[in-house]
Amino acid sequence: MESENLWPWSTEAASSPSGSTPLYRVAERPNVPVNDPRFRKLVQGIEYSRWLLLSYNLVLLGLVLLFAVEHWGRLLLDAHRRRRRRTDKSRPSANHEGPTSSSSSSTLEGTATPSTTKRKLGYEDEERRLLLAPTSIKKHAAPGILGTVCHHIKAWAMYQPRPIPWIHKQLPSNATTLAVLVLYGVNAFYLFFKTPLSIPLLFVFADRCSILFVANLPLLYLFAAKNQPISWLTGRSYESLNIFHRRLGELVCLLALLHGLGMFGVWYTLLKPVGFGLSRFLLSKVIMPGIGALIAYELIYLTSLASFRQRCYETFLVLHVGLQAAALVLLWLHHHRARIYVGIALLIFLVDRIVFRLFIKSTTMRADIGILEDGQTVLVSTNWDLPNSAGPLQRLLRRNVSRGWQPTDHAFITVPNMSHKNLTQAHPFTIASPAPPPPDSFQPGDQSRHAWLSFLIRAQEGFSRDLILHAQTHSSIRVRLDGPYGSQRPVHLLQRSRLAVIVAGGSGVAVAFPLLWALLNGRPSPPDEESQHADGPQHVCFLWIVHSRPQLSWLSKQRLDELRERGAHILVPEPTAEVGRPDVAGIVRDWVATYDDGPGGRIGVVVSGPDGMNRAARNTCAWLAKDGRRIDVEVEKFGW
Numbered sequence: 282m283e284s285e286n287l288w289p290w291s292t293e294a295a296s297s298p299s300g301s302t303p304l305y306r307v308a309e310r311p312n313v314p315v316n317d318p319r320f321r322k323l324v325q326g327i328e329y330s331r332w333l334l335l336s337y338n339l340v341l342l343g344l345v346l347l348f349a350v351e352h353w354g355r356l357l358l359d360a361h362r363r364r365r366r367r368t369d370k371s372r373p374s375a376n377h378e379g380p381t382s383s384s385s386s387s388t389l390e391g392t393a394t395p396s397t398t399k400r401k402l403g404y405e406d407e408e409r410r411l412l413l414a415p416t417s418i419k420k421h422a423a424p425g426i427l428g429t430v431c432h433h434i435k436a437w438a439m440y441q442p443r444p445i446p447w448i449h450k451q452l453p454s455n456a457t458t459l460a461v462l463v464l465y466g467v468n469a470f471y472l473f474f475k476t477p478l479s480i481p482l483l484f485v486f487a488d489r490c491s492i493l494f495v496a497n498l499p500l501l502y503l504f505a506a507k508n509q510p511i512s513w514l515t516g517r518s519y520e521s522l523n524i525f526h527r528r529l530g531e532l533v534c535l536l537a538l539l540h541g542l543g544m545f546g547v548w549y550t551l552l553k554p555v556g557f558g559l560s561r562f563l564l565s566k567v568i569m570p571g572i573g574a575l576i577a578y579e580l581i582y583l584t585s586l587a588s589f590r591q592r593c594y595e596t597f598l599v600l601h602v603g604l605q606a607a608a609l610v611l612l613w614l615h616h617h618r619a620r621i622y623v624g625i626a627l628l629i630f631l632v633d634r635i636v637f638r639l640f641i642k643s644t645t646m647r648a649d650i651g652i653l654e655d656g657q658t659v660l661v662s663t664n665w666d667l668p669n670s671a672g673p674l675q676r677l678l679r680r681n682v683s684r685g686w687q688p689t690d691h692a693f694i695t696v697p698n699m700s701h702k703n704l705t706q707a708h709p710f711t712i713a714s715p716a717p718p719p720p721d722s723f724q725p726g727d728q729s730r731h732a733w734l735s736f737l738i739r740a741q742e743g744f745s746r747d748l749i750l751h752a753q754t755h756s757s758i759r760v761r762l763d764g765p766y767g768s769q770r771p772v773h774l775l776q777r778s779r780l781a782v783i784v785a786g787g788s789g790v791a792v793a794f795p796l797l798w799a800l801l802n803g804r805p806s807p808p809d810e811e812s813q814h815a816d817g818p819q820h821v822c823f824l825w826i827v828h829s830r831p832q833l834s835w836l837s838k839q840r841l842d843e844l845r846e847r848g849a850h851i852l853v854p855e856p857t858a859e860v861g862r863p864d865v866a867g868i869v870r871d872w873v874a875t876y877d878d879g880p881g882g883r884i885g886v887v888v889s890g891p892d893g894m895n896r897a898a899r900n901t902c903a904w905l906a907k908d909g910r911r912i913d914v915e916v917e918k919f920g921w
Contacts, residue, residue, distance in 0.1 A: 322482060326476070326488075330489045338496060340467060346514075352516040439455070439899060441453065461524070461528045476489050483551075484551075490540040496622065498622045498625070504525045505523070506633035507633055508637040516773075530581070530582070534578050537574070537579070567616065570615040584597055595702070595743050595744065609626060638707075642681045643681060646663055647759050647760075649663065650751070652753065653737075653835065657739060658737055664731060664732060686712055688798070689917055691711045693707035693708060700747060708745070710736045737835055739788055774885040776800070780872070781821045782822045782823075783823045784887070786890020788835070790836050794836055797821065800821055801821060801844060822876070824854075824865070826854060827857070884911060884912040889917040898914070
C-alpha cells in the first residue's frame with residue numbers, strides 16, 4: 282500500500298500522531314491538502330468525537346439521578362406511612378384484634394427446628410426445591426395480568442444466578458447485572474456511534490477510545506471512594522457500588538488496550554510506509570508515557586483478578602494504590618487533553634484518602650483483644666463515654682466512630698504497632714456490637730452515655746493471622762479506626778416491613794445482632810397489644826447457622842435470651858459440621874407462611890453469610906415475589 286494513496290502530504294504532517302502536534306491540527310501547516318476529502322473526514326471524525334463525548338458524563342449523571350429519585354422517594358413515602366400509622370394509632374378501633382403471641386418456640390440448640398431443617402441439603406439442592414410450590418404457602422388472589430407481569434419482573438430482578446462453571450465466578454443479582462449492562466451499553470454507544478471503522482480512519486477509532494477512557498476516569502475513582510456523593514444520593518453503601526468500580530475498571534483497561542493497539546495500527550499502516558521507524562514512534566515524548574500508562578493499567582487488571590486478590594490481598598492493596606498513582610502521572614504526561622480528567626480523578630482520590638479517611642473519619646484508641654472459644658476468632662473490643670451534644674462544626678469535622686455508628690456499619694482497622702507492614706494497611710470489619718443512641722438524644726443525668734464497640738475477626742491469612750498471633754501474647758492493642766461506613770437500606774427495609782427475617786451464617790452474626798437489637802430494643806418487654814401497632818416489624822425472625830459448636834460463643838446465650846424476651850423468633854440449628862446444612866429456603870418459606878398477614882403485608886429479608894447461603898435466601902425471596910408476596914431482600918457482604 283503506497284502512502285501517497287492515503288496521505289498525500291508531507292512526512293512531517295503524517296508523523297504528527299506521535300509528535301507534539303495533534304493530527305487534527307496538521308491542516309494549519311503548509312503542504313497539507315485541506316481540500317482532500319479523506320483528510321477532511323479525519324478531522325471531522327476527531328472533532329465530532331470530542332463534541333459527542335461532552336454529553337457522556339451528563340448521561341451518567343441522569344442515570345444516577347434516577348436511582349436517587351427512587352431512593353429518596355421511597356424514604357419520603359415511608360415517612361408518610363409512619364405518620365399515617367401514628368395518626369391511625371391514636372384513633373380508637375372497633376375491630377381491634379388481640380395481640381399475636383410472640384413467644385419463641387425455638388431453642389439455642391435448635392430442638393424446635395422444623396422438619397425441613399434436619400435434611401442434609403446443600404444450598405444448590407434448596408434452589409432446585411424452589412421449583413416446587415410448598416403446600417404450606419397460602420396463595421393470594423390472582424393479581425391480574427399487569428400484577429402478574431410486575432411480580433415476574435421483580436422476581437427476575439431479585440434472582441441471583443449460579444456461579445459461572447469451572448471458574449466459580451460469583452454473579453450478582455439480575456438487577457445488578459442489568460445495571461452493569463446499561464453502563465456497558467452506554468459506553469458501547471459512545472464508542473461506536475458514527476465511528477468510521479476503516480484502515481485510513483483508524484486514528485479516529487483509537488482517538489475515540491482514548492477520549493472515552495479519560496471520560497470514565499472520574500467515575501472510576503468516584504465508585505472506588507469510601508466517601509462519595511453517589512452513596513448519599515442512592516442510599517447504597519460504597520461496598521455495594523464497588524461492583525461498578527470493578528466492571529468499569531475492566532472496561533477502562535480494555536479501552537486503554539484498544540487505544541494502544543489502534544495507535545500501533547496507525548503507525549504500521551500509515552507511518553511505517555513513509556519511513557517512520559518503530560523506535561522513533563515508541564520513544565516519542567507523547568507515545569512513551571502512554572505506553573507506560575497502558576502497562577500500569579493492564580497490571581492493575583491482572584492483579585485485581587479474584588485469584589490473585591484472594592491469595593495475596595496485602596500485595597494487591599499495595600500494587601493497586603501504587604500502580605494507579607503511577608498511571609495518573611503517566612497520563613498527565615501523555616496528552617494535555619487528559620489532564621482535566623486526571624486532575625478530577627486525583628482530587629477525588631486525595632479528598633477521600635486524606636481529608637476524610639485520615640482526618641475526618643479517623644480516630645485512634647486502645648482496645649482489648651482476646652481469642653474466642655473456637656481458637657480462630659479474635660474479639661477486639663473497646664468502650665468510651667459518648668458526648669452529649671456537638672456543634673455543627675464539630676459534627677462535620679468529627680464524623681468518626683467516637684461519635685457513634687449505625688447497625689450494619691463497618692470500619693477499617695489499622696494496628697500500626699503490630700508490625701511494620703501494618704503501618705499503611707487498613708482492613709474492613711463489621712461492627713458486631715449494637716449501635717449506641719445518637720449523641721444528641723442524651724438528656725442531662727442520663728446513664729446511657731457509654732458506647733461499646735466490638736469486632737469479630739476470623740483468622741484467615743495476612744493481617745487477621747498476624748492479629749491472632751499477637752493476641753496470644755498481648756491483651757490490648759492500639760488501633761486506628763477509619764469509619765463508620767455503611768448503608769441504612771437494611772435497617773429501613775426491616776423497619777418498614779411487618780415481617781422482618783434476618784439470616785446469618787457464621788460471622789454474619791456481626792451484621793445480624795446489631796440489626797436485631799435496633800429493631801427490638803424500643804419494643805416493650807414482653808411485647809404487648811400496643812407494640813403490635815407501633816412502627817417497625819410486627820414479627821422478627823432470626824436464623825443463625827454456624828459451622829462448629831464453639832462458634833456459638835460469638836453470641837452468648839444471654840444475648841439470645843434477651844432478644845427472645847423482646848419478641849424475636851430465633852432458630853439456631855445444630856452446627857453444620859455435625860448435621861449438615863439446614864434447609865434455609867424451607868425455613869424462610871415456613872416463616873412467611875406462618876407470620877405473613879396477607880397480601881398487604883410487607884416482608885423484609887436481610888442475609889449475611891457464605892455465598893451459597895446468600896444465594897439460596899435471595900432466590901427463595903425471588904420465588905415468593907413471583908408468587909405475589911410484597912417481599913424485598915438485602916444481602917450484606919463486601920464486594921462480589
